[in-house]
Amino acid sequence: MAADAPEKKEGQIPTNLRLLVLLEEVVRRGVAVKPAEMIDAMGLPKPTVHRLMQTAEGEGFLQRDLDGRAYWPGPRLRMLALNIMSSEHLRTARLTVLKSVAEELGETCNLATPDREGMIYLDRVETKWPLRIQLPIGTQVPFHCTASGKMYLSTLKPSSLAAVLRTHPLEAETGRTRTDPDALSAELAAIAACGYSTDDEEFIAGMVAVAVPLRDTRNRLIATLSIHAPVQRRCLQEMICFLPSLQKAAKELEKL
Helix, strand or coil, rough: CCCCCCCCCCCCCCCCHHHHHHHHHHHHHHCCECCCHHHHHHCCCHHHHHHHHHHHHHHHCECCCCCCCCCEEEEEHHHHHHHCCCHHHHHHHHHHHHHHHHHHHEEEEEEECCCCCCCEEEEEEEECCCCCCCCCCCCCCCCCCCHHHHHHHCCHHHHHHHHHHHHHHCCCCCCCCCHHHHHHHHHHHHHHHHEEEECCCCCCCCCCEEEEECCCCCCCCCEEEEHHHCCCCCCCCHHHHCCCCCCCCCCHHHHC
């Protein structure tokens, strides 16, 4: 449903489209949604909306949020989105941009999307250097200690961020990982202000990275573009100097 679409009344939504419209509305909002909100948005009776959401949950298209009352996209709906983003036409155009970045900067370039438990690598183009760090497509990495994950966390509302930090242990992956919630929150605020994030050997010892966001037309983060390199070849400050090229590529990817 478009953001400015008129409120739907019962009978305006064909029965066979109600579940699709409900899923569309959940995804459009971009946050966990309670059934009462969907009743108002769709103009359907309370029992109908509850039945639709329970059906979607049972089939894996929706799942309960941490509070047990609201719903957000489930594994099947998230996989559907990833499969669309990985379609041959889109992926070919996307890889053209990633290859250009990897060749210009000489380091591995990654595109990652947020999932429930961490960031998922959707695409990547490897550096030509023999010394590289292998993180294949489909790899899931933590939020709190990766450049892409911290970029995502920095875009969350305070209540959503608090819920993530409460339910995801801040485990120390290296001696540099921030495990104090207050220290991490302060860093995330700085990331939100400057528009990029870094990983200074916080996820893997000997690896540094920098990430920038990709946003949709409503300014919501949909993915991150990042590069990483071994410290034997690049220091973090050198990686930060690559920001203009990364930001330019991110704008090209957003158009796709």
